[in-house]
Amino acid sequence: MAKYVVDDEIQDLDFRKGEMDRELAPFDQIAPTKSRTIRIALLTEYCRPKAAPYHFYRDKFLRCNSPKDGPDAECCQHVQRSWTCVCLAVQYLNADRDGKLAPGSDIKHRVGYISLAKTAYAQLSEYQNEAPGCDLLYSKGDDDHYHFNGASSTPRWKQSPQREKVTADAMRWADGVKLTEKLGKKLSDVEWHRLIKTGTTLPEEEE
Numbered sequence: 171m172a173k174y175v176v177d178d179e180i181q182d183l184d185f186r187k188g189e190m191d192r193e194l195a196p197f198d199q200i201a202p203t204k205s206r207t208i209r210i211a212l213l214t215e216y217c218r219p220k221a222a223p224y225h226f227y228r229d230k231f232l233r234c235n236s237p238k239d240g241p242d243a244e245c246c247q248h249v250q251r252s253w254t255c256v257c258l259a260v261q262y263l264n265a266d267r268d269g270k271l272a273p274g275s276d277i278k279h280r281v282g283y284i285s286l287a288k289t290a291y292a293q294l295s296e297y298q299n300e301a302p303g304c305d306l307l308y309s310k311g312d313d314d315h316y317h318f319n320g321a322s323s324t325p326r327w328k329q330s331p332q333r334e335k336v337t338a339d340a341m342r343w344a345d346g347v348k349l350t351e352k353l354g355k356k357l358s359d360v361e362w363h364r365l366i367k368t369g370t371t372l373p374e375e376e377e
């Protein structure tokens with residue numbers, strides 16, 4: 171039997187103005203490096219954060235299939251389970267190396283998402299509760315852990331001339347579809363079984 175893969179990432183396009191903006195703009199992860207602290211703000215007012223357990227297996231992020239209060243599915247019996255939260259965010263590209271940016275100044279920005287493990291999520295929750303949407307300094311320590319520090323309770327983007335552009339960029343992802351995809355691919359129990367046993371989710375070829 172011939173195998174084929176349906177690639178649902180491919181789309182039919184017309185040459186329309188704005189198509190690129192809306193449909194093909196990259197939705198990338200925003201993350202600091204050890205040598206570079208970045209300044210960000212969460213955009214939870216446009217899209218609520220999403221969270222799910224997942225497995226990193228064979229170089230892929232795959233959603234966990236165990237029911238919330240049920241017994242472990244096959245994925246959990248074979249692969250260590252992790253948890254992540256993804257959240258819509260804006261990064262200030264023209265903040266200086268310490269993350270400083272004067273109030274009211276022009277901003278260069280990109281809208282993307284941040285991905286948080288439980289510790290970082292807990293740390294971030296404190297700031298979000300105190301000043302929702304505040305500016306944050308996001309850094310990566312020598313221990314490879316991510317850290318947040320408060321930068322200003324009113325986000326700079328809201329005080330900037332680019333305020334409407336940031337809102338428009340955030341609205342592109344407000345339906346949460348792309349954000350949810352970042353939680354990993356969902357496999358059926360059968361696909362998980364095949365993947366663990368044979369290394370592929372496809373059925374064995376019939377000779």
Ligand SMILES: [Zn+2]
Binds near residue numbers: 233244
């Ligand atoms: Zn699992």
